[in-house]
Amino acid sequence: MKVMIVVTHLLGSGHLARALILARAFQHAGHRATVVSGGMPVPVLDRGDVPLAQLPPLRSDGVNFAQLLDDSGALVEQKTLNARKALLLHRFDEIRPDVLITELYPFGRRVLRDEFTAVLMAADKLADRPLICASVRDILAPPSSPQKADKTHSVLARYYDAVLVHADPQVMPLDASWPVPDGLRSKLHYTGFMAPADTTPPHQTAGEGEIIVSAGGGDVGAQIFDTALRAAQSDARVWRVLIGGAQADQRIAQLRANAPANVIVEATRPDFRALLHRAAASVSMCGYNTAIDVLQAGCRSVFIPFDAGAEVEQTIRATALAKLPGIEVLRSADLTPDSLLSALRVLEHSPDRAPATDGFDGARETVRHVASLREQSP
Template identity: 80%
Template sequence: MKVMIVVTHLLGSGHLARALILARAFQDAGHRATVVSGGMPVPVLDRGDVPIVQLPPVRSDGVNFTRLLDAKGASVDQAAQEARKAQLLHQIDRIGPDVLITELYPFGRRVLQSEFTALLQAADQTAEPPLICASVRDILAPPSSPAKADRTHGVLARYYDAVLVHADPHVTPLDASWPVSDGLRPKLHYTGFMAPTDAAPYRQGAGEGEIIVSAGGGDVGAHIFEATLRAARAARADGRLWRLLVGGAQPEARLRQLRENAPANVIIEATRPDFRALLHRAAASVSMCGYNTAIDILQAGCRSVFIPFDAGDEVEQTIRATALARLPGIEVLRSADLTGETLLNALRALRHAPDRGPALSGFDGARETVRIVAALRAQRA
């Protein structure tokens, strides 16, 4: 099968990370997969093993997802949006996919509705229309009104063959965050959680006994790093090393600023591709609670303090963190309660928590997605 995965991440990089995990799973099964990305490039995610077509990139204006900015921070005008749409339509002609997968849309990315609608219409009008699937994480941003949910359900009914939910329905059913209608329910296919495969065994090295602090791959999390520096400064006597991993499209300025105020027990560096290996060796993790990070921590069995991203009207990470807090070795701090002192108290509480151990099953969602999609495609043959 020829598979085309379309994704635009606007704030963090989790959507692109999942799209690439999925593309690799299709390739491993002998299919041809191409990722068409409309968000800002994230070099740390690009291993060179998956074809990535880059549209003129856009990002959100912070948590204002109704305003798009270009790579220079300027508002995206109509001409730029039309250029993106033209390139997207060119790619569906060039690739000629048997399967078209849209990451998050139509459950989100409504600001990009024009280009997604053009894409879906073009796919629908081909001589042999592809199987069309939506790919979504475990928890969605709930619709702000019944009308918005109805519009989403209308798009799904008109164009989509399936909705691939990368979750365990016994842990986080889609109903927990989205009103699943009678028309939508038959289209749902739960794949299990989706995690990358490990390239090599974890050996001793960086991260051993450290506190690993991260804030995803986007341009957020400054409050977490600031609180961490205060906590590390207060905890210098315990001899433990703190490692801050700073993401974003251009992290150099943030790195310089943080290093100016860092005590000697703190290492500050750019996000690393071996983040998962660091977690396996760490004493504890401090992070937000995005889908990919939460799975990494569960698989590593790492003690963790989650500070869910809750700016604006965001509730996804709070829902996920609250569910995970039932497990041993996990503490949750609201952003409004985060200080150096509260962070230290949370980390001290983790020392007395029972070991959770690595979670070893339930994360084969990428391969299960390939199996589901192949079966659905075969049914149409």
């Protein structure tokens, strides 16, 4: 099969990370997969040998997902949006996929509906129509009104053959965050959680007994980074603060200038998952990928869910995970050096949690679901 995955990450890089994991799983199964990305480039992500076609990149203006910025930080112009749509259609014509997968859309990224609709229409009118699937994480941003949910369901009914839900319905069913009418329920295919294939930590000493702090880059994680530096002044352990994002170098320089001697400030590392296996604890937000990393490492963790604006996804996930031993949750409004140190002290006395091993084969299960659906399609 030829598979085309269309994704635009606007704030964090989780959507692109999942698209790449999925593409590698298709390739491992002998299929050809191409990722078409419309977000900012993220060099730290492992793309392996997955072909990645880059559209003119966009990002959101902080948590204002209705306002898009180009790679210079200026408000995006219509000519850029037109160029994105034209290039997306060109890639579609070039690949002529047997399977078209849209990451998050139409449950999100509705600000980019014009380009998504264009490629859906192009796929739908082909005589040899590709299988069309939506790919979503465990928790979605709940619709702000019944009308928005209805519009999403109309798009799904018109174009989509399946919705691939990368979760376990016994742990986090989609209707915990999104209304699921009967017409949508019949299209849901739960794949299990989707994690990178290699979870074995290499032999290394980095991370041993450390507090690993990660929260992306830029303004999104600023509160967590600044609080961690102040908390580390009263803690003898080594704290390793990992910075990502487009302006990582600038942020790293700023934090290093104010960091106590027991704090390492550096760029996001490709061996992040391995660090967690050796860490005393992790301090992070609670995005889908980070939560899976923590669970698979069995690492004690303080989650500070991203809750700016109307964001509730990470709070829902963190609240569910807090039922497990070795996980504490702090609301961003309650985050102070003292509250962070208090949460870490609680973790010191919490029972060990074994690394989770079951239910994380979502990428391979997705390939199996898609292959079966493609065989069944007329």
